[in-house]
Amino acid sequence: MQNDSSVIFENEKQLKESLEHWQTSALVDAVKNLKDCHLLCQAVKSLEKTKAAELLKDKDNPEKWLELYRAHQVLDQKAIEMGEKEQPWTHEQFLFDALLSAIVRGVMHEHLDIDPEEDGLDLNVILSEMDSPADFFDQEVEKDELFQEALEAADSKDVFKVHSRLAHILTKCNNSYTLKRADYTLETVKMPVMGFLGKSLFPVLGNMFKKVQSKTPCAKGRGDWVDTPTCFMLARTNDLLQEAKGRLSAYAEEKEEEEAARIRRKKIWRKIKSVFRKK
Numbered sequence: 001m002q003n004d005s006s007v008i009f010e011n012e013k014q015l016k017e018s019l020e021h022w023q024t025s026a027l028v029d030a031v032k033n034l035k036d037c038h039l040l041c042q043a044v045k046s047l048e049k050t051k052a053a054e055l056l057k058d059k060d061n062p063e064k065w066l067e068l069y070r071a072h073q074v075l076d077q078k079a080i081e082m083g084e085k086e087q088p089w090t091h092e093q094f095l096f097d098a099l100l101s102a103i104v105r106g107v108m109h110e111h112l113d114i115d116p117e118e119d120g121l122d123l124n125v126i127l128s129e130m131d132s133p134a135d136f137f138d139q140e141v142e143k144d145e146l147f148q149e150a151l152e153a154a155d156s157k158d159v160f161k162v163h164s165r166l167a168h169i170l171t172k173c174n175n176s177y178t179l180k181r182a183d184y185t186l187e188t189v190k191m192p193v194m195g196f197l198g199k200s201l202f203p204v205l206g207n208m209f210k211k212v213q214s215k216t217p218c219a220k221g222r223g224d225w226v227d228t229p230t231c232f233m234l235a236r237t238n239d240l241l242q243e244a245k246g247r248l249s250a251y252a253e254e255k256e257e258e259e260a261a262r263i264r265r266k267k268i269w270r271k272i273k274s275v276f277r278k279k
Contacts, residue, residue, distance in 0.1 A: 047068055051064055095154045098150040111236075127236065
């Protein structure tokens with residue numbers, strides 16, 4: 001990149017090529033208006049996501065991802081300085097952030113206490129000796145002041161939204177994740193060759209089957225599917241998020257009942273006042 005004028009921020013391909021060639025700092029310095037800032041930020045976020053996915057696969061040096069992550073933060077701040085309005089802080093986001101912070105902080109502390117020489121490397125044994133997710137929630141999350149403040153400020157709709165966000169995350173990850181944690185047997189099962197539409201178009205072939213290999217979870221996790229520290233972080237966080245999702249359902253129901261009770265009291269009070277007005 002020779003100079004600022006050579007940067008065409010509308011050309012996402014050119015931006016990504018420059019980002020790949022360690023020109024991130026120069027691109028950030030070349031941003032002169034809010035539109036260019038948004039275009040560069042969009043390219044940075046896209047490449048940042050790609051690099052994160054690659055890191056999960058090959059555990060390569062995260063230097064490129066860190067550069068993009070820092071650039072993302074700088075561009076967000078630059079956009080605000082150029083006049084972009086900050087997004088309003090919602091009760092839903094406040095609750096979501098407070099809940100995740102409490103859980104992640106707790107798991108990190110637990111992880112620091114693991115001694116491979118004393119605790120071994122078997123994930124199942126390590127997890128079995130930890131406090132249950134319910135006890136962890138009672139002792140760590142419920143007593144967190146920021147979480148309690150966020151929960152108090154949220155209404156039932158906010159709590160349900162946070163519950164939905166956790167459900168989406170867990171549903172998206174759990175099928176492959178559970179299979180990795182579980183021991184499994186390989187079974188040969190019959191699958192129909194044709195779907196519903198195919199059977200309608202080709203009724204003669206409708207009863208044909210093919211044999212496929214299926215992995216069926218059959219026991220507790222083997223504990224060695226990845227190196228133990230990483231595995232512990234994933235497993236423990238997943239279990240605690242599952243517990244959090246269940247707790248949020250209970251919190252939301254309680255808040256709904258409280259809100260309904262307030263509405264009933266208001267209606268009764270209005271009726272009482274209307275009776276006295278008539279007299």
